[in-house]
């Protein structure tokens with residue numbers, strides 16, 4: 001590990017990084033900051049959660065001239081949430097220098113953004129569509145841009161943003177420096193990326209596997225119709241602090257969020273058809289631990305950095321190995337540990353093998369928990385909660401009542417009743433999960449089919465469904481979840 005002081009960066013930026021709790025540079029930061037500072041183009045590839053944002057953020061902050069009113073750096077990101085997150089991180093890195101950073105994205109009042117743009121931000125982070133909109137309105141001038149960043153470029157190209165990106169690039173001076181970062185760099189994407197760039201320095205952080213080793217990776221084989229029960233049981237056994245469940249389509253996400261709420265989990269869905277304010281409020285609730293389970297599509301979760309995500313469940317196996325890498329990378333970030341479980345129907349085993357070949361990592365088979373094991377997991381949790389309440393020693397208002405109860409009942413029955421009340425018991429509430437068709441067969445369960453069609457094809461999984469707005473609420477939030485946070489770090493697999 002390298003100290004930031006060895007990377008030739010200013011005291012003020014070093015102070016900001018210290019304030020953020022960054023003590024040493026991660027390998028991708030160590031590898032790219034010098035090129036970034038020297039004005040060279042860089043293609044940076046490193047595993048999820050290893051600090052790629054600061055890898056481009058640090059040189060941007062170092063180079064920005066705060067006495068110059070022009071926009072000097074433009075960062076393009078695939079989603080609104082990511083644009084916000086990246087702008088916040090860069091703002092923090094630029095704290096000492098007082099650089100002005102602004103995020104612009106669709107779904108937010110454009111008038112407000114236009115006014116903010118008049119305040120001369122030096123760094124703008126945005127989604128392609130909205131950036132282009134501002135260029136057309138002449139509310140965003142890019143002739144002073146020296147550094148352009150494409151974060152998650154492959155996702156933007158998958159989403160069909162290539163023309164928008166080309167149009168944006170034609171408004172940025174040719175003399176600019178271009179930086180491109182992602183955890184995965186599929187071949188065709190790299191080729192396209194190179195056409196945007198001049199003699200890019202390739203910085204690939206070598207690792208045996210594509211995924212970080214602090215994520216334990218499991219798969220569970222289940223029939224499509226069994227998957228939801230298996231998910232509920234796994235949640236009961238694993239007791240995740242925060243979990244993300246990925247579904248293949250927007251409809252799937254809506255139905256899963258609804259079904260989980262009905263069964264008493266604090267769950268909400270997030271996907272591209274929700275209004276911007278709904279998406280932001282769901283994410284905020286998740287970050288504040290008011291939701292335990294976030295159900296999401298691939299796109300909605302790309303690049304998101306939420307600390308405390310302990311478990312990722314791929315309710316549907318992703319079609320591309322790259323999606324798998326990005327999905328499970330929502331856990332195990334910044335050196336923390338995480339667990340990923342991928343559901344696979346027998347017909348989809350071929351996809352699992354392709355994922356494993358790409359990531360160079362075998363997933364461990366996981367037996368679906370029995371109903372009894374799920375109950376036991378929850379009972380254990382109830383015991384922990386009860387003991388914790390006792391340890392808090394705030395029971396004075398209850399002692400008298402308790403003593404009275406003990407005159408007529410056995411102590412053991414009373415405790416058993418309290419435990420029962422705290423336990424999430426197997427719940428048969430009917431839920432509606434429309435069966436998804438399995439992915440097209442990949443020829444046999446050993447897979448290994450390298451000749452998969454559609455390498456450069458636009459992914460369709462995030463563009464289907466979404467024919468309904470998500471019903472809000474769902475009720476059923478269980479009592480026992482409330483105030484039980486601090487106690488739920490027990491991780492089992």
Ligand SMILES: Nc1ncnc2c1ncn2[C@@H]1O[C@H](COP(=O)(O)OP(=O)(O)OP(=O)(O)O)[C@@H](O)[C@H]1O
Pocket residue numbers: 021022023024025026029046047048049050051052053054182183302303304305329330333334
């Ligand atoms: N040098 C560092 N020391 C400690 N923490 C860091 C350091 N650099 C980044 N982090 C933290 O690590 C987390 C992950 O960083 P970041 O979001 O940049 O990852 P990423 O590589 O872009 O991941 P993804 O591929 O998922 O987009 C963030 O919370 C970030 O603040």
Ligand SMILES: [Mg+2]
Pocket residue numbers: 052053151303
């Ligand atoms: Mg990132």
